[in-house]
Amino acid sequence: MEIATATLATAVQAVKLVVSAYDGYEKGRFMKTDEAVRAEIQRRCQMLIRHAEKLEQDAHGKGQRDIRQSLAQIIESIQAYRRDAQFALSGTHLSGHSGIGKLKAKAVRKLVDHDSASLNSLVEATRMGNALAEAVSQSSEEEIQTMVAEWHQKINRARNHFLERNMYIDGLTKR
Numbered sequence: 001m002e003i004a005t006a007t008l009a010t011a012v013q014a015v016k017l018v019v020s021a022y023d024g025y026e027k028g029r030f031m032k033t034d035e036a037v038r039a040e041i042q043r044r045c046q047m048l049i050r051h052a053e054k055l056e057q058d059a060h061g062k063g064q065r066d067i068r069q070s071l072a073q074i075i076e077s078i079q080a081y082r083r084d085a086q087f088a089l090s091g092t093h094l095s096g097h098s099g100i101g102k103l104k105a106k107a108v109r110k111l112v113d114h115d116s117a118s119l120n121s122l123v124e125a126t127r128m129g130n131a132l133a134e135a136v137s138q139s140s141e142e143e144i145q146t147m148v149a150e151w152h153q154k155i156n157r158a159r160n161h162f163l164e165r166n167m168y169i170d171g172l173t174k175r
Contacts, residue, residue: 045082121158
């Protein structure tokens with residue numbers, strides 16, 4: 001429990017540091033700030049992958065094939081999310097994207113809020129993974145499978161939310 005609390009405190013601090021770095025958007029350093037946000041998302045995805053791999057190994061050891069397969073799917077989803085962050089719209093130093101560094105103040109505010117929500121959704125997904133790890137020893141296989149499915153859904157929602165950020169970068173701020 002103390003490790004989870006320390007991990008959570010570290011996660012919250014990381015989110016605060018990344019969000020405070022958004023002055024880069026305001027000062028025309030879009031690429032550097034954007035890379036920092038995407039790097040944080042990739043780091044968090046790697047943490048989630050390690051969680052899922054541990055749970056997958058435990059399920060394999062217990063002969064829980066359905067849970068193991070569900071966790072393998074989660075790992076694939078997280079890896080896809082990580083790739084999405086790695087190769088996002090401004091994913092190269094030589095981006096030809098015409099909107100880079102020319103966002104209007106309103107779009108910048110929306111992008112900051114959106115990226116903050118994306119990072120927070122990953123924190124929530126990490127919490128769900130921690131709760132799942134704690135519940136494994138005390139829950140039935142059916143309950144675990146339900147929790148795994150909910151965790152997968154949370155990760156997919158977080159990924160889809162992150163992918164919506166391109167509309168802010170493109171200046172399409174209305175849904």
